[in-house]
Amino acid sequence: MKYLSPEQLAPFFASLEATHEVRLPILLPDGTRTLGHPSDGPLALQGGPLPGKPTAAFFPHEGGVFTAAAETVSTPPAPEKPLLVAGFTPRDLACLRFIDRFFADGWRDDIYFRRRQGAVIVGASGYCGPGGSLIPCADGECDLELVADCARWLVVPYTNAGEAIVGGLPDAAPDGALERIREESAALADVNEVLILRASELIRADRVPDTFWAEIGDRCIACTGCNLACPTCTCFGVQDWRYAERVERSRMWDSCQLDGFMREASGHNPLGTEALRTRRRIHHKLAADPERWGKISCFVCGRCDTVCPTGIGIFAVARELVERFGSVGGKAGSPCP
Amino acid sequence: MNHTLTVCPYCGTGCMFYLVSDGGRLVGVEPSVTHPVSRAGLCVKGWNAFAFVHHPDRLTTPLIRRDGELRPASWDEALGLVVERLRDIQGKHGANSIMFASSAKATNEENYLLMKLARGVFGTNNIDHCARLCHSSTVVGLAETFGSGAMTNSIDCIDQAKVILVIGSNTTEQHPLIGSRILKAARSGARLIVADNRRIRLARHADLHLRHRNGSDVALLNGMMQVIIAEGLEDREFIDSRCENYPALAAAVADWTPERAAAVTGLDPEDIVAAARLFATAKTAMIVYSMGITQHSHGVDNVRCCAALAMLTGNLGRPGTGVNPLRGQNNVQGGCDMGALPDVLTGYQKVADPAVREKFARAWGVDGLPEQPGLPLTRAMDAAAEGLLKGMFILGENPILSDPDQGHARRALESLDFLAVQDIFLTETAQLAHVVLPAACFAEKEGTFTNTERRVQRVRKAVEPPGEARADWEIICALAERAGYGGMRYPDPSAVMDEIASLTPIYGGIGYDRLDPHGLQWPCPDRGHPGTPILHVGRFTRGQGRFSPVDYRPPSELPDDDYPFVLTTGRTYFHWHTGTMTRRTHLLDREERRSFVEINPDDAARLGVRERDQVVVTSRRGEVRTQARVTEMVVPGVVFMPFHFAEGAANALTNNVLDPESSIPEFKVCAVRVRRAP
Ligand code: SF4
Numbered sequence A: 001m002k003y004l005s006p007e008q009l010a011p012f013f014a015s016l017e018a019t020h021e022v023r024l025p026i027l028l029p030d031g032t033r034t035l036g037h038p039s040d041g042p043l044a045l046q047g048g049p050l051p052g053k054p055t056a057a058f059f060p061h062e063g064g065v066f067t068a069a070a071e072t073v074s075t076p077p078a079p080e081k082p083l084l085v086a087g088f089t090p091r092d093l094a095c096l097r098f099i100d101r102f103f104a105d106g107w108r109d110d111i112y113f114r115r116r117q118g119a120v121i122v123g124a125s126g127y128c129g130p131g132g133s134l135i136p137c138a139d140g141e142c143d144l145e146l147v148a149d150c151a152r153w154l155v156v157p158y159t160n161a162g163e164a165i166v167g168g169l170p171d172a173a174p175d176g177a178l179e180r181i182r183e184e185s186a187a188l189a190d191v192n193e194v195l196i197l198r199a200s201e202l203i204r205a206d207r208v209p210d211t212f213w214a215e216i217g218d219r220c221i222a223c224t225g226c227n228l229a230c231p232t233c234t235c236f237g238v239q240d241w242r243y244a245e246r247v248e249r250s251r252m253w254d255s256c257q258l259d260g261f262m263r264e265a266s267g268h269n270p271l272g273t274e275a276l277r278t279r280r281r282i283h284h285k286l287a288a289d290p291e292r293w294g295k296i297s298c299f300v301c302g303r304c305d306t307v308c309p310t311g312i313g314i315f316a317v318a319r320e321l322v323e324r325f326g327s328v329g330g331k332a333g334s335p336c337p
Numbered sequence B: 001m002n003h004t005l006t007v008c009p010y011c012g013t014g015c016m017f018y019l020v021s022d023g024g025r026l027v028g029v030e031p032s033v034t035h036p037v038s039r040a041g042l043c044v045k046g047w048n049a050f051a052f053v054h055h056p057d058r059l060t061t062p063l064i065r066r067d068g069e070l071r072p073a074s075w076d077e078a079l080g081l082v083v084e085r086l087r088d089i090q091g092k093h094g095a096n097s098i099m100f101a102s103s104a105k106a107t108n109e110e111n112y113l114l115m116k117l118a119r120g121v122f123g124t125n126n127i128d129h130c131a132r133l134c135h136s137s138t139v140v141g142l143a144e145t146f147g148s149g150a151m152t153n154s155i156d157c158i159d160q161a162k163v164i165l166v167i168g169s170n171t172t173e174q175h176p177l178i179g180s181r182i183l184k185a186a187r188s189g190a191r192l193i194v195a196d197n198r199r200i201r202l203a204r205h206a207d208l209h210l211r212h213r214n215g216s217d218v219a220l221l222n223g224m225m226q227v228i229i230a231e232g233l234e235d236r237e238f239i240d241s242r243c244e245n246y247p248a249l250a251a252a253v254a255d256w257t258p259e260r261a262a263a264v265t266g267l268d269p270e271d272i273v274a275a276a277r278l279f280a281t282a283k284t285a286m287i288v289y290s291m292g293i294t295q296h297s298h299g300v301d302n303v304r305c306c307a308a309l310a311m312l313t314g315n316l317g318r319p320g321t322g323v324n325p326l327r328g329q330n331n332v333q334g335g336c337d338m339g340a341l342p343d344v345l346t347g348y349q350k351v352a353d354p355a356v357r358e359k360f361a362r363a364w365g366v367d368g369l370p371e372q373p374g375l376p377l378t379r380a381m382d383a384a385a386e387g388l389l390k391g392m393f394i395l396g397e398n399p400i401l402s403d404p405d406q407g408h409a410r411r412a413l414e415s416l417d418f419l420a421v422q423d424i425f426l427t428e429t430a431q432l433a434h435v436v437l438p439a440a441c442f443a444e445k446e447g448t449f450t451n452t453e454r455r456v457q458r459v460r461k462a463v464e465p466p467g468e469a470r471a472d473w474e475i476i477c478a479l480a481e482r483a484g485y486g487g488m489r490y491p492d493p494s495a496v497m498d499e500i501a502s503l504t505p506i507y508g509g510i511g512y513d514r515l516d517p518h519g520l521q522w523p524c525p526d527r528g529h530p531g532t533p534i535l536h537v538g539r540f541t542r543g544q545g546r547f548s549p550v551d552y553r554p555p556s557e558l559p560d561d562d563y564p565f566v567l568t569t570g571r572t573y574f575h576w577h578t579g580t581m582t583r584r585t586h587l588l589d590r591e592e593r594r595s596f597v598e599i600n601p602d603d604a605a606r607l608g609v610r611e612r613d614q615v616v617v618t619s620r621r622g623e624v625r626t627q628a629r630v631t632e633m634v635v636p637g638v639v640f641m642p643f644h645f646a647e648g649a650a651n652a653l654t655n656n657v658l659d660p661e662s663s664i665p666e667f668k669v670c671a672v673r674v675r676r677a678p
């Protein structure tokens, strides 16, 4: 096993720029963390999940689809060097795996894979959560993982690509640090995960009445933030811009919280109320996806709760739902005893 | 990939976010996690604020009208022509025959420079901006009662309020990140009173929803004050120690019994009593208002009543209280602060005051400044229509869609001998211009905006402007240079702010080096001052708070047999004003694609109108075809239209009648009839 001291981290990533287009958590001037180039700001691997979804490195807020001019149609070029994206928590990695499969299933989304193909994924875990709290180890799912131990980062490669990158780093004496963190990770209980599972059960058992969704929907200001921040939300809109000599088609993150998302040309909308749209947002992740993919597609990253201005991210909704409809034998609609 | 911290270009809430750019192109937005207002979130407009910037319709070169058509021209020609024509008109018709319209979308520095150009270089006080149309009544009403025409408290105060009275503000749609705070406050135990006859989102969460008749706010508020005094719920100590003219107020509201107020407002007298008790007995009660209060022919009176209610109950100068007008545009507070108003220079220093004029004249190196207050924008349009005003320079405004009575606005602009428009797109107004100057948008320049809570924040350049477009401040300085004035040479907008600070006591301590990361709230008199989150602590800006009692005046045009409906106008959540930017933003445009009119199901049934039917709405001023939206949102007898849409323009119908003191038009009430389109 290898390790890096906190001081060695930035030079390590800088050294990778020769072979990779590096994106990693950086600190912006007002204390916001984001994914950026090493030169864009100080490295900020500590602090837990980034507020923005790290999958944006492959599926950006807005990006080109093609440009059509006179006789030619051109698509955006692949990056010159493969991407190396650092800072995925284990939950982010689960999200990435989900959308990798989604974008590859059936019709393969070549715009996504143009950036995703060959990219090196670096996980971050250990004692690097908010306030130095523990983020459980991923144990795989990425090319290499940086695990924060007290005074150093343990470097754990899982793939050949990962091995190749860390080959030159010093070896750490086997002191059981990684094993200890793994054990502590295994013992960590995540209340939100329990909540999400329980909410999923209740929704699938049809225990949640429409009036609940109407109530929650009434609190939604349709900011779209929950969708835009969610790493497993992949819906996009498409627009064409006509310039004098060319047409540019691009796509941008879309949101199922918008009326226009499902509106038919006639004006009719099968998701025409806030109640239905709010139900769908939660239902898709907790009921529809489990049927389609055999798995809940909320991986409990917490972003939608952070971004929602009115406090109805998925955890908050799940909590309310479980409190109100989750009591064993309780009547739907009655509060938890 | 770059991240540039800047301010949202839409509403006065003033969220800050990062513009994400890659290879000179904007590719997204990320909210600031630490910003006191945005707090990691944004509304849908903020999330999409990058999306119009590279639109193919952007103006990229100056245009000059030749043979009736706008044709590309050089900067040299365009700037020369603007100065030559304005000077020429002034030579023939006098200094005040031209008008400058500044913009609440432009930065503080740009507003300052345009007012300096108007006053210092062209020698006229004819400068104003769209605050005239939204909060001019606030500026007048609160200056008179408190001594400062701005939001008294901070957005954060919402979290400390026990009772929130929202009157005439659809906050979750128009100031979404303030609205969401109110929603959250209501869920955590604050009591919410919503006075607005539309069934807006906040109303659905309110403890008390008062659906009073359009334009009857004075009756409602006088009625509440009558109850408070009659039941001895007023804050005696506050009134005695901090206020003046109380006996006049007590006398004026004495006969506004709940029954009388109910007769005018159409409310249940008990609801008026309940609202009064709820408000007056709270430890901390705040008033939040917006266009529903201001845009009336008695807008200033409405504001006076809000001020009086707060003083009567001692709800000023403390956290969780205050009279909080929510300023609409991103920089409408700043536009006013910068003196883009006909009667004041920066920081509300009056042009009528010789010492003020002398101070500015000396600083600017000019011989003297005009003394007579200039024309408010709305009166200038009237003067243009009458042929009294001959030339106009409009920066970033679109009066053809935003002013009342579109036919009148068009006639006014078409009557001008010369019209220059500086904008980012060829708006309906720019299409009428003789010269069009292409400007940089918010993402392409440096500067500051001041949000509704008086927070002066940095706007930063993330990408280059398209083609030959230039920042507004650069264009204004170039015009000054052309006009032979050497006093507008600045290396950058920061130097302009230094000049503003040196001349403006409330901005005295503002400088770019102090604005990181999230700005400072004025008054900030010196460089050691931390800014002022709450005004009127211990003492009002004017000394004692002044009760200005008013009597009820009905709106100027009420429904009758020919025009049986009240038309009230406003905005939707997804569009911004005349749609210049939002209608060029894919997701926002997709959401609200066309003009519509909200009509109550009872009225619709009577007229044989169904959801999405085409209808014709007619007023004494005009007629538009639009789509019916049949909804309980409006009460029977009232229809609502947003003014964003050039096709089906609500302002083809509105009434160009002005409040006598503030010159704000009565956008909120006029009479119309509605029929199914043939
Ligand atoms: S917590 Fe929210 S943002 Fe994260 S995966 Fe679940 S639904 Fe998406």
Ligand code: SF4
Pocket: A219, A220, A221, A222, A223, A224, A225, A226, A227, A257, A304, A307, A308, A309, A310, A311, A312, A313
């Ligand atoms: S983040 Fe909250 S308010 Fe925004 S769309 Fe999602 S649920 Fe609605």
Ligand code: SF4
Pocket: B008, B009, B010, B011, B012, B013, B014, B015, B042, B043, B044, B045, B046, B047, B175, B176, B177, B178
């Ligand atoms: S609330 Fe206002 S300032 Fe904030 S993102 Fe929305 S439009 Fe912009």
